[in-house]
Amino acid sequence: MTLRCDRAPAWAQLQSSFDTAGRQFDLRHAFVDDAGRFARFSQEAPHVFADLSKNLIDARTEALLFTLARECGLEAHRDAMFAGAHINNTEDRAVLHTLLRAPADAATGRQTAHELREVHATLDAMLAYAEKVRSDHTITDVVNIGIGGSDLGPQMAVLALAEFVAPGKRFHFVSNVDGHELAGVLKGLAPEHTLFLVASKTFTTAETMTNALSAKRWYEQSGGTDIAGHFAALTTNVEAAKQFGIDTTFGFWDWVGGRYSLWSAIGLPIALAIGADGFRRLLAGAHAMDEHFRTAPLEQNLPVRLGLLDVWYRNFHRFTSRSIAPYHSALKRVPAYLQQLEMESNGKQVDASGAPLAFGTSPVLWGEPGTNGQHAYFQMLHQGTDVIPLEFMAVRDASHDLDGHHPRLLANALAQAQALMVGKLDEGGHKNFPGNRPSTFFVFEKLTPEALGAFLAMYEHRVFTSGALWGINSFDQWGVELGKVLARDIEPRLASGDVSELDASTAGLLKRLSA
């Protein structure tokens, strides 16, 4: 980045605009004052329509945010990512997940041409394998063993695209080192009918290695003799997979971050579920959004507008969290997926050069499907003391034919967004709804692979945008390391009871938990 956001001239202008008007901004007045507000703040993007008009922002503020983005060099940083520059500076890596969804004949530039060829060679091999397994009716159960980015994306997408999943195969996802999870899945399986996918970018993650080893042991102890036919590895560390005893491997590259990897070999469960064509449609939707992000002017660029709104909310309104409400039960793992995407990317306290930041970064992201959330925590969204921007996801066409459900579902989504904004002040006290609570509303015509791909890519680029303005490296995750190291020290102590040099609380708890 050329300039960190808090050093750019527009930052101070935004602050003074917030102090003089932004803080008192009222959505209800904004709609009265501007008949064109819905058109101005809604945005058509590939496969996704977004209504941003119920957000605490006006045209002047948004213009300042675009200026801020330009002053910070957002476009140059975006172009550097697409060109393969090592923008993941702390790991000295390129960030090229967009290449995973570029067509084979895309003009991605000389620097990435070799990588694009490798991407397509692996994709073709992986999809051919997926089709082979799909037509193999002896395989009835697919167990994906992986965690974080090697679990959340495939799990979320297989569920989201359930309508496109061919019958005849069940999909299981085992991530936790908690043996209850794997044991529960294994209980219902027969080795000759099961395919295990060991998904790990590094092939060193403790949870995944523990589960993979136990799965292999179970397979052999249950009479399985064909590891090659019943285990496949999805990894950048093909050597380690081979040493583990898995010969069927699909590789990817260090320039694919774990939380950006569902488009790579890590997406094999998705391809098994929805087929090669379905997987290519998912990639095509994401690619269409990549092109939108790469080429649309900032003013009509949906991921950019969202990312800038995130900066406005986090750094000027100082909102600390954002909630997401998918009004479609198949999207129920989307919040968990987005949590890793946003919080692991932008949950940083130093900029890319390691200098401390004097402003907030990633908000807490959380949510549950609508209408369930309405009967749980929406009370707080309507009447709590904190303002929490809410994001609705709604799909116009249902994938079922049960009478009356879908209009009722959509009416609830619309009504909640309306209620948050308009409020109700006439009854007083406990029955007062302050209103003026912001929300964004995403609309999909149908929950297709293209729509899902486009939405997820949009989110990736939105996270890129806020991270870029904050001047952070959104592509490393050093914050996960300390706990891993300490767990390695603690584990043997559970057996030995040794509490030497531990703090008193950890020592006390360890004694309680020791057998």
Ligand code: F6P
């Ligand atoms: O510990 C965090 C993390 O490194 C994530 O970034 C990653 O998605 C996950 O662990 C799993 O890593 P791997 O795919 O290497 O097993």
